[in-house]
Amino acid sequence: MTARERIAGNVAGYVDDRTGAAKWMKKNLTKVFPDHWSFLLGEICLYSFIILLASGTFLTLWFDPSQREVIYDGGYQPLSGLKMSAAYASTLNLSFEVRGGLLMRQIHHWAALIFMVGIVVHLLRVYFTGAFRKPREFNWIIGVGLLTLGIVEGFLGYSLPDDLLSGTGIRIAEAIIQALPLVGSYISFFAFGGAFPGEAFIPRIYTVHVLLLPGIFLALITVHLMLVWYQKHTQFPGPGRTEKNVVGYPLMPIYMAKAGGFFFIVFGVTAFLGAVASINPIWLYGPYTPGQISAGSQPDWYMGWLDGLVRMSPPIETHAFGHTISWNILLPGLILPGIMFTLLALYPFIEQWATGDKREHHLLDRPRNAPNRTALGAMALTFTLVSLMNGGNDIISTTFHLTINQMMWFSRIGVLVLPPIAFVIAKRICLSLQRADRDLVLHGRETGRLVRLPHGEFVEVHEPISPEKAWTLTSHEQLAPLELPEYDQAGVRRPKALANKLRNRVSRANAVAVPKATETERRELEGHH
Amino acid sequence: MSNEIEQIKDPGLPAHVHRRADEDEKFAKKAETQVAILFILSALGTLLLIASYIFIPTDSFIFIPVMGETNAHQLFLGLGMAIALFCIGAGAIHWAKTLMPDEEVIAERHEFRSSDEDRAEFVKTVKAGAGAAGLGRRPLIKRTLGLALGLSGLTPLLLLRDLGPLPKDDLTKTSWKAGTRLVTDPGNRPIKASDLEVGAVAQTLPELAPGEERTLNNIGKDAVLLIRLRPEDFNLTAERLSWTHEGIIAFSKICSHMGCAVALYEQQTKHLLCPCHQSTFDVTRAAKVIFGPAARPLPQLAITVDAEGYLVAQAPFTEPVGPSFWERSS
Numbered sequence: 001m002t003a004r005e006r007i008a009g010n011v012a013g014y015v016d017d018r019t020g021a022a023k024w025m026k027k028n029l030t031k032v033f034p035d036h037w038s039f040l041l042g043e044i045c046l047y048s049f050i051i052l053l054a055s056g057t058f059l060t061l062w063f064d065p066s067q068r069e070v071i072y073d074g075g076y077q078p079l080s081g082l083k084m085s086a087a088y089a090s091t092l093n094l095s096f097e098v099r100g101g102l103l104m105r106q107i108h109h110w111a112a113l114i115f116m117v118g119i120v121v122h123l124l125r126v127y128f129t130g131a132f133r134k135p136r137e138f139n140w141i142i143g144v145g146l147l148t149l150g151i152v153e154g155f156l157g158y159s160l161p162d163d164l165l166s167g168t169g170i171r172i173a174e175a176i177i178q179a180l181p182l183v184g185s186y187i188s189f190f191a192f193g194g195a196f197p198g199e200a201f202i203p204r205i206y207t208v209h210v211l212l213l214p215g216i217f218l219a220l221i222t223v224h225l226m227l228v229w230y231q232k233h234t235q236f237p238g239p240g241r242t243e244k245n246v247v248g249y250p251l252m253p254i255y256m257a258k259a260g261g262f263f264f265i266v267f268g269v270t271a272f273l274g275a276v277a278s279i280n281p282i283w284l285y286g287p288y289t290p291g292q293i294s295a296g297s298q299p300d301w302y303m304g305w306l307d308g309l310v311r312m313s314p315p316i317e318t319h320a321f322g323h324t325i326s327w328n329i330l331l332p333g334l335i336l337p338g339i340m341f342t343l344l345a346l347y348p349f350i351e352q353w354a355t356g357d358k359r360e361h362h363l364l365d366r367p368r369n370a371p372n373r374t375a376l377g378a379m380a381l382t383f384t385l386v387s388l389m390n391g392g393n394d395i396i397s398t399t400f401h402l403t404i405n406q407m408m409w410f411s412r413i414g415v416l417v418l419p420p421i422a423f424v425i426a427k428r429i430c431l432s433l434q435r436a437d438r439d440l441v442l443h444g445r446e447t448g449r450l451v452r453l454p455h456g457e458f459v460e461v462h463e464p465i466s467p468e469k470a471w472t473l474t475s476h477e478q479l480a481p482l483e484l485p486e487y488d489q490a491g492v493r494r495p496k497a498l499a500n501k502l503r504n505r506v507s508r509a510n511a512v513a514v515p516k517a518t519e520t521e522r523r524e525l526e527g528h529h
Numbered sequence: 530m531s532n533e534i535e536q537i538k539d540p541g542l543p544a545h546v547h548r549r550a551d552e553d554e555k556f557a558k559k560a561e562t563q564v565a566i567l568f569i570l571s572a573l574g575t576l577l578l579i580a581s582y583i584f585i586p587t588d589s590f591i592f593i594p595v596m597g598e599t600n601a602h603q604l605f606l607g608l609g610m611a612i613a614l615f616c617i618g619a620g621a622i623h624w625a626k627t628l629m630p631d632e633e634v635i636a637e638r639h640e641f642r643s644s645d646e647d648r649a650e651f652v653k654t655v656k657a658g659a660g661a662a663g664l665g666r667r668p669l670i671k672r673t674l675g676l677a678l679g680l681s682g683l684t685p686l687l688l689l690r691d692l693g694p695l696p697k698d699d700l701t702k703t704s705w706k707a708g709t710r711l712v713t714d715p716g717n718r719p720i721k722a723s724d725l726e727v728g729a730v731a732q733t734l735p736e737l738a739p740g741e742e743r744t745l746n747n748i749g750k751d752a753v754l755l756i757r758l759r760p761e762d763f764n765l766t767a768e769r770l771s772w773t774h775e776g777i778i779a780f781s782k783i784c785s786h787m788g789c790a791v792a793l794y795e796q797q798t799k800h801l802l803c804p805c806h807q808s809t810f811d812v813t814r815a816a817k818v819i820f821g822p823a824a825r826p827l828p829q830l831a832i833t834v835d836a837e838g839y840l841v842a843q844a845p846f847t848e849p850v851g852p853s854f855w856e857r858s859s
Binding site: 030031032075096097099100102103106107135168171172174175176178179180181183184185188189190191192193194195196197198200231239240242243245246247249250253254258260261262263264265266267268269271272274275276288289290291293294295296297307310311312313314315316317319323324325326328329332360362393394404405408441467468470471474517518519520522523 | 534535536537538539540541542543582587588596600602603604606607608610611612613614615616617618619620621622624625626629630631633634635636637638640641689690692693694695696699700714732734745746748749750752782783786787788789790792793804805806807808818820821822823824825851852853854855856857858859
């Protein structure tokens with residue numbers, strides 16, 4: 001035993017005497033994780049969260065979250081002598097006087113954008129591969145919670161500097177609160193400590209931004225990861241992979257090196273963006289005042305779809321019995337997003353209801369093999385993308401020389417018409433891909449080699465695909481549709497007849513598929529050749 | 530041959546293919562050198578960061594194609610940091626991919642469901658526990674506990690009451706009164722009709738009494754836009770026409786949709802446009818909404834001139850300015 005081993009052994013022994021950790025550690029240090037590029041998406045979120053904590057802590061050392069009015073006399077000449085809030089002045093100070101301050105601000109903002117992109121793309125990966133199915137429904141819901149909190153946290157974050165752009169964002173948020181029936185003006189006055197903008201809001205959201213929400217994030221992320229750990233990661237289908245095993249590499253040393261290394265890569269890329277790509281140059285916007293605004297006001301991208309919905313909303317307000325309800329704010333600002341996030345959170349249960357499938361799933365679906373789910377996803381994505389695009393309708397209009405009228409009407413119609421079209425197209429593409437898979441398994445790969453037969457006919461030579469590939473393409477199961485009878489054996493109409501009818505209908509749509517190739521068919525075809 | 534359909538079979542995990550570095554020490558050595566080079570690059574990155582921090586002044590600018598004039602201090606600080614971090618990561622991953630074992634391992638999964646005995650045992654334990662507490666048998670305790678917990682939940686709500694004052698008439702009243710002079714923003718100078726040419730726009734605020742301070746809260750409600758048209762351009766009711774003065778018309782600048790400043794005036798079409806959500810108001814028709822999500826016109830301020838010829842408000846706004854709220858009556 002070398003000296004080094006002895007010391008390590010002593011330390012480990014000391015800890016184990018007090019915690020009994022050795023038993024758990026020996027099992028978990030070699031825990032197996034499957035490998036796939038798309039499993040890195042969640043890691044990107046985790047790492048950008050750590051970067052956010054680190055860079056954010058740096059920013060708090062100089063940032064002054066106060067709306068107290070000061071006269072600026074710092075290093076940025078164009079704003080010299082102007083009245084502004086201490087929050088804005090200290091952000092200028094961070095950007096111009098503190099060495100590395102601007103870099104950290106830009107790293108923080110880029111990391112926030114990457115965090116949100118990571119969450120959305122990770123969510124899409126989990127959705128389209130069916131990774132949310134039993135037993136992972138809890139983690140799906142936690143994920144939807146993290147997405148929602150991320151949007152709020154990001155909005156509060158870019159609202160803190162109190163520049164002209166972010167102040168306008170707060171003004172809009174205030175209008176949404178104020179539009180709530182019955183309690184709106186009261187909640188707004190409580191939140192702002194009086195009328196808008198007041199002097200209380202930025203100090204208050206600062207506490208929420210740096211303490212409350214990060215604390216909730218930390219708790220939710222911990223549970224999210226513990227569940228991933230405990231339930232073991234899903235894996236894509238392939239040779240040797242079953243519902244009962246995990247095929248991959250051990251945590252120590254492979255994933256410690258790979259995941260640890262990946263953290264530094266994400267941090268490195270974020271630092272690179274912070275160094276070369278200017279983001280939120282608040283000194284160009286000027287301090288906030290409610291009487292001014294700049295053209296082309298845009299929120300960060302993850303708020304853009306909400307803004308787009310508000311922009312395309314029809315101008316409807318109801319005035320009755322001395323009260324006002326602003327549908328033009330409530331509908332796109334609260335009701336629609338509320339419905340969307342509720343459906344998103346409940347999706348695993350909706351699918352379970354439709355398929356009647358209550359089994360555990362650890363093998364992922366290839367998106368084409370679940371055409372209905374994929375098509376629904378394409379539909380939701382199209383809705384969100386049209387909204388997001390309309391969030392930039394002014395910029396798009398000026399860039400492409402369109403009128404704002406054309407953009408708005410395109411969005412108003414498109415947001416209703418395009419999602420169903422996307423559904424049909426996506427479903428057709430899925431079925432076509434299934435057909436292509438079937439052909440590939442039965443007839444083999446096209447080699448591109450043309451051969452002329454003795455009687456003059458030209459044929460392309462096909463080469464059989466490997467048994468591994470054939471298995472990967474056919475290992476999924478194809479569920480038969482539910483057939484819940486309308487009448488029971490005695491001929492009496494069953495209680496939930498109508499719901500069952502709907503369920504049968506949905507399940508039938510769900511089960512539409514191109515029958516996958518079988519060994520029997522393969523052999524028959526071989527007989528013909 | 531039976532009629533049973535035979536599915537394609539799982540050929541099992543493919544045989545492991547060794548990497549060159551596994552078989553030839555020469556390649557392993559090469560990989561080791563590559564990893565070391567990446568780590569050395571990282572160290573150089575940190576040195577670049579330290580050097581930039583100390584030696585490049587914060588106000589030195591250099592020209593970089595595409596980026597334009599760039600602050601050299603922040604650029605090299607960031608590049609040093611990026612190189613330092615990225616190369617650690619690249620080195621570690623290269624190390625894992627070339628030198629660490631890459632044979633796939635199979636681990637078994639276990640069903641999460643507890644055994645039926647365990648579940649039954651659990652139910653029994655819960656029932657026994659609840660029975661021992663006697664909640665079911667002692668409704669008095671259950672009800673009073675419910676009361677106590679429910680009431681104590683009110684405490685945080687109550688304590689949050691002092692977050693802010695009640696709205697009262699704050700949302701409905703502005704600083705404008707009959708006779709209040711309109712002054713320029715910025716500048717606080719009173720305005721004569723002759724100061725504005727046809728087609729001109731001015732951002733104004735109510736004149737402050739001596740010693741009065743203007744807060745952002747005031748600006749958020751009081752901001753008013755003056756626009757001068759030719760009187761024959763107007764298409765107004767007689768009452769609204771009497772609120773204008775020699776072709777000068779005044780509107781609240783705070784959007785009736787979500788409160789942004791309606792700052793874009795298009796001289797040709799005489800439209801006001803809010804840059805937030807593109808609500809468009811027709812100035813000639815008392816700021817009627819002609820496009821976008823706003824549901825109400827911008828409130829019009831009745832103006833006239835005082836004895837000295839300065840523009841003043843005839844009367845306060847006749848309706849609340851800014852976005853809608855529940856208590857708004859029209």
